[in-house]
Amino acid sequence: MTLDGVAHIAIECIWLSAWLSLLFSLAYALSSAGRSKVIALLFGLIGVVLLHGYLIMSRDILKFPWFLQMHVPAIYLLGPVSFRWLSEFLKDNVKFRWYDFAPAVVAVLVLSPLYLSSADEKRALASAFLSGQGPLPSRLIFGLGLVSFLIYLLRAVLLFLPVLRSSSFVHERSVRIGGFVLLYAAAIGSIATVALFWNALGVLLIMLTALALFPPSIHLVAARYPDLFYELQQAVRKGHYEYSRLSGHDLDDLKARLSNLMQTERLFIEEGITLDDVASRLGLSGHALSEFFNNHLKTNFPGYINALRIETACRLMESQPERTVLSIAYEVGFSAKSTFNAAFLRHAGISPSAFRKRKRPAV
Numbered sequence: 001m002t003l004d005g006v007a008h009i010a011i012e013c014i015w016l017s018a019w020l021s022l023l024f025s026l027a028y029a030l031s032s033a034g035r036s037k038v039i040a041l042l043f044g045l046i047g048v049v050l051l052h053g054y055l056i057m058s059r060d061i062l063k064f065p066w067f068l069q070m071h072v073p074a075i076y077l078l079g080p081v082s083f084r085w086l087s088e089f090l091k092d093n094v095k096f097r098w099y100d101f102a103p104a105v106v107a108v109l110v111l112s113p114l115y116l117s118s119a120d121e122k123r124a125l126a127s128a129f130l131s132g133q134g135p136l137p138s139r140l141i142f143g144l145g146l147v148s149f150l151i152y153l154l155r156a157v158l159l160f161l162p163v164l165r166s167s168s169f170v171h172e173r174s175v176r177i178g179g180f181v182l183l184y185a186a187a188i189g190s191i192a193t194v195a196l197f198w199n200a201l202g203v204l205l206i207m208l209t210a211l212a213l214f215p216p217s218i219h220l221v222a223a224r225y226p227d228l229f230y231e232l233q234q235a236v237r238k239g240h241y242e243y244s245r246l247s248g249h250d251l252d253d254l255k256a257r258l259s260n261l262m263q264t265e266r267l268f269i270e271e272g273i274t275l276d277d278v279a280s281r282l283g284l285s286g287h288a289l290s291e292f293f294n295n296h297l298k299t300n301f302p303g304y305i306n307a308l309r310i311e312t313a314c315r316l317m318e319s320q321p322e323r324t325v326l327s328i329a330y331e332v333g334f335s336a337k338s339t340f341n342a343a344f345l346r347h348a349g350i351s352p353s354a355f356r357k358r359k360r361p362a363v
Contacts, residue, residue, distance in 0.1 A: 007057075010209045015054045017212035021047030024219060038085045045081060046215055048074040053208040057201065059130060065122035069111055069138065075145035076104035079152030082185070086156045103148050107141055114138075130201070143193075150189050157182055177221065184214070249284075251296055257282060268308040269333040275301040309333050310347040313340070317356050325352045 021043045028040035052071035055061040061068055080100035108115075114125070128135065160178065188210050195203040261281055262268050278301075279289040293300055299307070309332040316328045329340035329352075344352045 007205060010205055010212075011054060011057045014050055014057065014208050014212045017215055018047050018050035018054055020219075021050060021215040024215060038081065042078075042081050042085055043215055045074040045078050046211065049078070050208065050212055053204070053211075056126075056129065057205055057208065061126045061130075062123050065119045065126060068122045068126050069114055072111060072142055072145055073104045073107050075142065076107050076148055077101070079149040082149075083152040083156050083159075087159055103144070107145065110141060146189060146192055150186075150193075153182070153185055153189060157186075173225075181218075184210075188214075249288075251292070254282065254284075254292060255296070262308055268305045269312070269331065271333050271335055273305065273333075305333075306343045307347050310344055313344065313352070314348065314355065317352070321356070325356070 025040045025042075025044035025047060028043060029037065031040075049071045052061075052067060052069075055064060055067055080096065084096060084100075114122070125135070125138070129138075160182065188207060191203060191207040191210065195207055258278070261278070267273050267278060267281075275289060276286040279286045282289065284292075290301065293304055297304065313328050313332045316323065316331065317325070320328075325340075326337050329337055332340075334340040334343070341352060344350075344355070348355060350358070
């Protein structure tokens with residue numbers, strides 16, 4: 001078989017995988033499972049990238065110029081969506097942040113002149129890409145999207161590092177597959193980076209072919225091993241526990257000692273109280289106590305301290321209605337009324353004045 005024949009087969013595989021990805025995306029979107037929405041979005045983004053790649057490699061982009069560069073926002077979203085999907089194996093209720101979407105929004109704004117240009121202008125730009133002479137700004141925007149993807153990939157590696165370096169990597173099938181997925185994604189990102197700087201369609205075809213194999217492979221593995229992702233979640237959590245700074249500590253006892261320390265010594269009302277101060281009194285490192293707050297109390301140190309301060313402030317406002325809000329704010333550890341008001345609203349759901357008015361007995 002000639003090289004052109006292999007390239008033709010690869011291009012057709014990209015076309016087939018693009019539509020399979022979009023079909024999988026639709027199927028998962030219609031599923032009742034909550035987490036299916038994330039993988040539906042992931043498959044949809046991969047489908048858009050593959051479809052654009054097929055149009056470029058087949059030169060059909062000249063027939064459908066309106067689709068030119070539509071894949072760039074999808075590239076920017078692949079990183080955060082992939083990270084969200086992978087991180088759900090470790091913990092529940094993982095949420096997107098505004099900064100996850102900001103780069104994609106900026107990319108759309110930067111590319112809006114191109115999106116609004118005429119079909120002939122798009123064809124001219126597409127011809128430049130096909131001849132290996134794509135303009136530097138367009139390549140730069142695409143390159144930044146790859147950088148964004150690789151940053152989120154690195155975050156995913158760090159998230160799974162404890163289990164990847166443990167004995168589970170050898171003995172757990174799910175962990176080996178998870179490690180291979182991360183390695184495969186890194187290879188795709190690296191090949192895409194080479195294609196960007198080399199500006200060679202042949203390298204781009206290799207990258208797109210590798211990406212085209214990903215959606216059907218994930219779907220087939222999930223069908224062959226229906227409990228695989230649950231096994232991976234358990235293995236990852238076990239791996240993190242093995243490398244936890246809290247190993248060997250009775251967490252219930254630690255929670256009780258922390259509560260007793262706060263109630264007896266009232267450390268939370270000290271304006272300059274720090275995480276390390278509390279950790280030293282408990283015989284822990286600051287990192288270990290931070291892990292305890294984040295993973296077991298589902299909060300952080302400032303949130304924990306402010307919650308205790310607001311609870312105390314509420315009791316004082318009820319028992320001492322003659323006092324000013326500011327004096328109570330100072331007593332419980334706040335240095336400014338604005339900071340107190342913001343914390344009160346966040347923890348109590350209403351402002352201090354509204355709380356006092358609600359608690360005031362009717363005349």
